[in-house]
Amino acid sequence: MSLQGQLSASISSSSSAFLAPSVFINSSRAVNVSVPSKRLGVCKCVATPTEEVTAYKTTVSRNANIAKLQAGYLFPEIARRRAAHLVKYPDAKVISLGIGDTTEPIPEVITSAMAQRSYALSTVEGYSGYGAEQGERPVRAAIASTFYKDLGIEEDDIFVSDGAKCDISRLQVVFGSDVTVAVQDPSYPAYVDSSVILGQTGLYQKDIQKYANIEYMKCSPENGFFPDLSTVARTDIIFFCSPNNPTGSAATWEQLTQLVQFAKDNGSIIVYDSAYAMYMSDDNPRSIFEIPGAKEVALETASFSKYAGFTGVRLGWTVIPKQLLFSDGFPVAKDFNRIVCTCFNGASNISQAGGLACLSPEGLKAMHEVIGFYKENTQIIMETFNSLGFKVYGGTNAPYVWVHFPGQSSWDVFAEILEKTHVVTTPGSGFGPGGEGFIRVSAFGHRENVLEACRRFKQLYK
Amino acid sequence: MSLQGQLSASISSSSSAFLAPSVFINSSRAVNVSVPSKRLGVCKCVATPTEEVTAYKTTVSRNANIAKLQAGYLFPEIARRRAAHLVKYPDAKVISLGIGDTTEPIPEVITSAMAQRSYALSTVEGYSGYGAEQGERPVRAAIASTFYKDLGIEEDDIFVSDGAKCDISRLQVVFGSDVTVAVQDPSYPAYVDSSVILGQTGLYQKDIQKYANIEYMKCSPENGFFPDLSTVARTDIIFFCSPNNPTGSAATWEQLTQLVQFAKDNGSIIVYDSAYAMYMSDDNPRSIFEIPGAKEVALETASFSKYAGFTGVRLGWTVIPKQLLFSDGFPVAKDFNRIVCTCFNGASNISQAGGLACLSPEGLKAMHEVIGFYKENTQIIMETFNSLGFKVYGGTNAPYVWVHFPGQSSWDVFAEILEKTHVVTTPGSGFGPGGEGFIRVSAFGHRENVLEACRRFKQLYK
Incomplete structure (x- = not known):
């Protein structure tokens, strides 16, 4: 070609x-670009040339x-x-x-497994309806043995999902509006935006380009893209992505050991995003659970998107160790399980067939x-x-x-x-x-x- | 056989x-079965025989x-x-x-389209990554023309999703914790449970088996399974499923006209669940948008699950007319779009290929x-x-x-x-x-x- x-x-x-x-995105942006215009901009936003002006409004307040x-x-x-x-x-x-x-x-060993699963759905023997909201057992087992072997993570700790971004939102629903959060600065925008949506933050402060009540952990060339934890305020939740999106930096053993200790000292929960772990060349931890004690303070999200070209196929997972407990001793995994069962119905069975093929020797x-x-x-x-x-x-x-x-x-x-x-x-x-x-x-x-x-x-x- | x-x-x-x-579901149930036991039951819930007892707890409060x-x-x-x-x-x-x-x-005309899409993902020409969070244009267009022809619903009003249950949760995130809700009693449990999770309700009242601050609209043989609206309190949101799960009852033209008028009188938003519309034998409305004026007070969720056996494949949609506005005039669809873009990454492209095949003449x-x-x-x-x-x-x-x-x-x-x-x-x-x-x-x-x-x-x- x-x-x-x-x-x-x-x-x-x-x-x-x-x-x-x-039309939505355009006009949404026009209205949303600064907070104070929210109410002032009402008529303008409705009366775009392509939309009919309606007089009727419900009396339901916007969130x-x-x-x-x-x-x-x-x-x-x-x-x-x-x-x-x-x-x-x-x-x-x-x-x-x-x-x-x-x-x-996508490599054919993977797509042919998805095609086969699709065809099988046309047969009495191969048809399946609702699967477990947590994912199919073989997929959970394969994820556990492929990525978490000898780390004390079992298949029951793994929740298969339609992607890490979706799981981040479900995690935020689990945490609710009363938690405080920290993010690396810069970081993948879904962490901050989902925090705002759930009501964990204050207003956007235009002058400093930050939301109130979020702890921004500066990551710059000066600190080797790892935050100076001695200056970081305690929060309930710490979002931490390594290898990092967008800086591409991967935290070392020593740095992650510090992070786990910091979380433990503060009683915080680390939401560790390892979506790029397989891209690592250096000998850094692939999973937060390689750090001793991490299972008591961390959960981990990951994804097939960037490994197998599954950005459109949609498949990811979240690991929540049984040892991770809220302050009252209630396991975080149990509340996540309840949210997954109530707000989700499992990833597509065809995508899961693809995920299983990814973890076969040929797929890997x-x-x-x-x-x-x-x-x-x-x-x-x-x-x-x-x-x-x-x-x-x-x-x-x-x-x-x-x-x-x-x-x-x-x-x-x-x-x-x-x-x-x-x-x-x-x-x-x-x-x-x-x-x-x-x-x-x-x-x-x-x-x-x-x-x-x-x-x-x-x-x-x- | x-x-x-x-x-x-x-x-x-x-x-x-x-x-x-x-283990989760079992022990979660043991602890959750009555609210006051939440704190008392802590040790019991952790110390199940299969789980290690850990002393460490984070200081993050449970939601x-x-x-x-x-x-x-x-x-x-x-x-x-x-x-x-x-x-x-x-x-x-x-x-x-x-x-x-x-x-x-699943009929072969549908699974073969999914298999073809799977195989195509192995080719340079057929590969696609992230799709639009709102769904692929041809799928949105086919849904609009198949189910909403002549009802003034356009493809831009349609959001393709991984299922109606998931969309109900995303809608609840859009509404937030400050709204009041009404549900048919009995009703599909996802409405009530997602309301509880988002904080829209009070505590569960064991004696009457209801959550405080939810309006339960009794649907019984005595009222033909349609609530007596003269006794229903005003709420922001009204969940309404017809044909109904679980009662199997379908609301008539007259009843839905009443419901729309009731919503309009109260400034409420109807979340209309039409997941079973294709099962109707009687001449009742297939969509709430068949009722004049409904576009100003209602949105609609639907699904391929029960039409095409997609309970495991995962594909649904939500229709939010541009005319549906919050009290400040802001379109509900724009906030739903923002949530879909931030908390979701679109339904699997393979499932969407299946959905498109469902809506072909042979698929239908x-x-x-x-x-x-x-x-x-x-x-x-x-x-x-x-x-x-x-x-x-x-x-x-x-x-x-x-x-x-x-x-x-x-x-x-x-x-x-x-x-x-x-x-x-x-x-x-x-x-x-x-x-x-x-x-x-x-x-x-x-x-x-x-x-x-x-x-x-x-x-x-x-």
Whole structure:
């Protein structure tokens, strides 16, 4: 396939068509962009040209927590800007290294298991209806033995889900509105946004770009992207992602041992996001449960999305050890189980068949190959920015490269790169104020696209 | 296949293996069974024989709302009792007409579309990653044109999801803790339980078997299973399911017109659950949006589960008209969109391919055939209980038969039927106090099993 063909294929096979801005997203953003306009902007938001003006309103008050949210969720917002760019430059060969969306085909050993399960559903013997909300036993067992062997994690501790992002929300429902939370700054925006939605935070403070009542743990080159815990206030919940999205940094044994001790000293619960663990090259812990004592203070979320290209197939899991207890001694896992049973009905049985195939010897080998491919992309991106004289972080242990543009606004850099190279990145400040001055470049992409993007970066910054 | 073979196949293909009681469910129930025991029962709950006793507890308080919940969620509890029965009678040929779980194979026109989509994910051209959180455009368009043609509902109003139960929870997150809710009594337990979890209710009042601050709208033979709205207090949200689960009753044009007017008079929002609409034989509205003015006061959830046997595949949708506004004029759909984008990542792309196939002419024909098959089961069950002299409700417009055992406890009747016939039903009181004295018999089952169950009922009640 020609380079141009590859580029077009990339564009058409990407999610742009699905993420195209709808009337909702556009007008939602217009209204939501600053908090005080919430009430002032009412008429404007209803009376967009495409919507009928209705006089009738219910008397149900809008959820005040949701009204605190700023703009749209980050990635739909990036998709919106990408779509706007395509309107401006309809012939542009846009390359997306923005949202961390996988691009490589799923290995056949995995898709054929899903196809087989689909066909089996047409037979009396192969049909199954409702599965366990916690996931199919063989999948839970395979996850336990593949990722948590000798760590004292059993299949009963594992809840199979439709993805880590969904589980984060369900965890927030378990915790409720009365907990306090800490996040790495910068961090994956679902942690903060779900905290806001559940009412765990105060209002957004525009001047410092932070919500009140969230503890932002600054992670920067100065502290090796690991927070100075001596300056971190005690919270109930600590969201911690390693290898980190977006900085690409992976915490060391020593750092995670410190974190577990910090949680124990404070009686906190760590929500550990290990969605990128298989991308690690360095000898850092793959799971928080490799740290002694972690089972009493941590739970862990993970996902097949970035390992097997399951971003659209939807499959993840959460591990909650029996030893993790609320202050009254009630196991966190039991409340999570109740939420999973009441608010969820299990991941798709077809996706679970895919997950099981991922964890077969052939599936694991195939996943490692796909991950290896993306890691080569990461190298190419790192070398490009290094050669241009940028300070580059991450990459070695994660599919994200974190490029420093000191003193510049992330959104300005994002806009300049998009305008001049037609490459979509992600502005660091979208992950929190600590990301200001950085750009996240994702290594997910066809090789030709990554090479072409790097050629354009070299052109722009030569 | 012999009858015995059919029975065994039914048992092995049912969800019992996945729903088998885990340590969590067992001990959770032991602790949760009455609210005041929450703190007293702490040591007991931790020190079950299979769990290690740990001294360490975090200082994070358990979510007080979740602590209000009674026992386990209804259907896992029924599965637990079924499993306990199998331990007692290992050779029993148990037939499950309890949880409304589909049993018939999915038509091939649908599974082959899912298999094709699976295989396509192994190709560069056919691969797709993250889709739109709201669902793929063709699926949204097909839902709009199939179910809402000429009703003024557009594809942008439709959010594709992993099922109606999951959407109910996401809707509750949108509404937050400050709303008041009404439910039909009896009703599908997810409405009440999710209200409790979000903190919309008071404590459970054991004497009347109701949560404080929920408006229970009694639906009984006396009022034709439609609440006397003149006695119903105003609430923000009104959950309304028609055809109803569990009573099988479908509201008429006149009744739904009354309901819409009631909501409008009160400024309420109706969450209308139409998951069984395709089962209707009578000429009642299939969608709340068939009622003039409903778009200003109602949203609707629906599902492929009971139409196409998708209980394990997971696919549903929610319709939120642009005209549905909070008191400040902000569209409900925009907040739901924000929650869907932040707390969800779209239904599995393979399941969506199945949904699209369901809505093709061949898919619709195949779904109607499966529904017709279950409706024949319903007839058989209705005739059986009628012939035994029971008062029987539902059935005509829903896959559920609602059998009256006046003056008896539902759980006692459930237990007697299970003990003496090895048939699992659902006790009516599991759906609310208004279900006391009733048993729900589900029409989902292989024909041979339904016939055999009816033979056993005739033996028991002759």
